[in-house]
Amino acid sequence: MGWPDLACYGHPFHETPHIDRLAAEGMKFSDFYAATPVCSSTRSTIQSGQYAARVGITDFIPGHWRPFEKLIVPPIDEALPASIRTPGDVLSAAGYATGYFGKWHLGPDDTRGPDNRGYGVTARTLGPEFQAWRKTKVPGPKQIDLLTDQTLWFIEQNQQRPFFVTLSHHAVHIPVEATPEAIEKYRQKAKPAGGVNHPFYAGMIEDLDRSVGRIMAALEDLGLAERTLFVFTSDNGGIRKIFTGVGEEVSTNAPLRDEKGSLYEGGIRVPMIVRWPGVVRPNTVCSEPTTTVDLMSTFCQAAGAALPDQPIDGTSLVPLLIDPAAKLPREAIYFHYPHYHHSRPAGAIRAGDWKLIEFFDGAPLELYNLREDIGEKVNLAEKMPDKAQALEKDLARWRESVGARMPSPNPNYDPSRAGQWWNRQMNQPLDLEAMAKQYRSRSVERQPPNQKAP
Template sequence: MKKQVCWILIIGVAGLLFSCSLQKTEKQKTKKPNIVFILADDMGWADLPVYGNRFNEAPRLAKLAEEGTRFTNAYAACPVCSPTRASIQSGQYPARGGVIDFIPGHWRPFEEVVVPKNRTQHLPTDITSLGEAMKTAGYKTGYFGKWHLGFGDEHHPSKRGYDSAYEYKGGGFFTSKFSPHYEVNNPKQPLSDVLTDMSVNFLEENKDSSFFLFLSHYDVHVQLDADSALIDKYLKKEKVDNYPCNAIYAAMVESVDNSVGRVLDKLDELGLAENTIVLFFSDNGGLKSRFDEIPLIDKSKQHIYENDSLLYIASSNIPLRAEKGTVYEGGIREPFIVRWPGKIGSGEVSDALISSVDFYPTFMALAEANMPETQVFDGKNILPELMGNNREPERALFWHYPVYHHDVPKSVIRKGDWKLIENLVDGSFELYNLKEDISETNNLAEVNIARLKELKTELKAWQKDTGAALPVKNHDFDETKRKLWKQHPDTKTLFKKLEPKTANDIIPQ
């Protein structure tokens, strides 16, 4: 009799466990897909081995590409951080949204033209942010890392739809400061590890809900710094031709890669991988050297490259032209890798034209949610492109960077293989066929007049439609002072409500 009761209990418990497991499986099947968006800072298209780099190492991103799709024509909407970040949160081109430069912005008061200022020095408050839209769609939302879309508590990501948010407020890679305060277990823990800790904790806490995680790294931004053991690894590594092979920069690339790996491992551990789309992107092109020509390595590590050119050189975007702060391909073309098991092809490579303005409508489609009706959107739902069902080869993309940085103010249209660049100072044009000339070395503006005229007409119409702000003649132009950098006029107003200590910690460009 006792044995019979025992067997009944065992069968009952087994049945209960099976039922719970089945319910959990069914729940995962019916739950909206989770979204994990990982954003690197200043990582160039040519920085990763999957895009041809032969010095840096990023095995987890390589595996992500093997398990998903790698895109070769993905673009940031601007060659600097704040406008691209605003484009992701708004689904609008920077020209329309009004954040056209990093916040607060660059300023050369004695140049030929006076450049426009950001219309708002924060993500516009009349915009329904991506975080707010995802939260309304029923998602648990988390944002961890660099924000750079407004300073002060009223512009914190937690006020823009993110349930859980820690904003990086400077302090360096081993003494990171966050808003709100975050107690770090190890005060010398690298920033990338801390942000990953926050992210995996968020995944654990929200594993039973549909979630949207935005992990926003500060690596590989200057000032360059990284774990000493990783730096030593690359100092000992044999250099390759046609790449700077900066060991500190390479260590930062690997730190981001390790972070991606930890996030993917946590998704596997929680059994969430199949119902989670993971996207990896960067906010602008790679940096070669600082615009202000000072050392770009943290003071604690400058001895490594004392009396060496690598004290001033971070990376190279070859075969792409130029770097961050320019509208050439090196400043705007980004690494973009997407994985969604069973939905997106494995080991695929796509040349579909993608822009950072596309993420908002795409995530809304994934959430099966309606777009905010009162908001103008420049992006489109790229789920068909992600799944390999559409390319739209003649799609037009636009850029408007009307300020001085690593180049003069310019505006751009890319349509299909053709790219037209307008110089907003002297009115000249450059025309390139990117399929034949990815390095933008052969200006065809005087050869293909018909294509020049066609793209110029479209660019002008777009500038008018978005209300793109343009530079104006500078009556204080001084040839002898033209390249002097001065504090942006909005800086004092922007920081007047902040504590001096906080203002000094504002992330530099």
């Protein structure tokens, strides 16, 4: 989901009344980041409290192959390391019932799933949602209602004890699909000037918003809303076209630059909303730079649980939840994405209002003042070389401290074939136009709600 996709973040076409209400009753983070621009690697940071470069999962699992680029990208681990303790491990040991429902994408087999990583009750898919969709008939668009039903079942079963539950929806993701009624609503709705305003994409977001509303209503009906910490966020920025930059345009991250798979703001800045009655003041906004790496520490402090005995790179956000004007005890947050996707292998650092991007193929440094230039239009690196070099040095120091894997020169580099995406197993290039058609927008009937599960 993109940073500007929600009405409460300024989208003029999408309607998200339930998420908007969550923001009105809690705190909206304006400068919150997915720790990487793709799914698996960001999810690894949530489950570890570590930067993805330390975990060893810096791309989506299993990654992809572009054999003729200038650089050979480093290998990634294809499962969350067994040594890492997750929030599920920590909170279950602290007496919480733990549940995980939806997309996991941190291990290729049943021994690597959330049910073996501290989550007592689970219902999930292993890998990219579209792979599961190819193989099985999915009830309803993105399984939104089914996964919501399973989550509500878990909450009802554990309402008399502390619980920690994650609902990891497949929405917002390709293929872009929504219920017929949501699609028709946005087909008929007047379109604001500018933007994309795609009825299928808008419908998918509204279907997701309906799920959030169902959970909020259940917590209220059970008398739990006033003592529940509720967090809403995304694992990467929004997409623009339907498949790897090809096909119909379904969204825009404006005013942010670029999209998922890039270290520009459009690929990593995401919505983050926290409601915590009695702690978070309603309708507040926090502009402190924060990241998914911080969630482990936040959950542990909120639950009164000790941090796990492993390196922790994040910082608890509880001080910000109490006072959004507070400052966290760190100078910067860091990003490492040494892969080709919708951009080139790069690292980045955000320090205060400043952001530096270092491309690993030798391109010039890029320096932006995000408070004045959120769209990253004016590169200040040549004008402010001392600032750029200081941030570059700090980024290199951080990479060494976490053992970040780096790309290397490619002896098979072919500029005429760079940009080709290949199927590693079949050893042939992918037909992106055909795949974009395969993942085209579509209407999916909603399953009857309130199915008891699991």
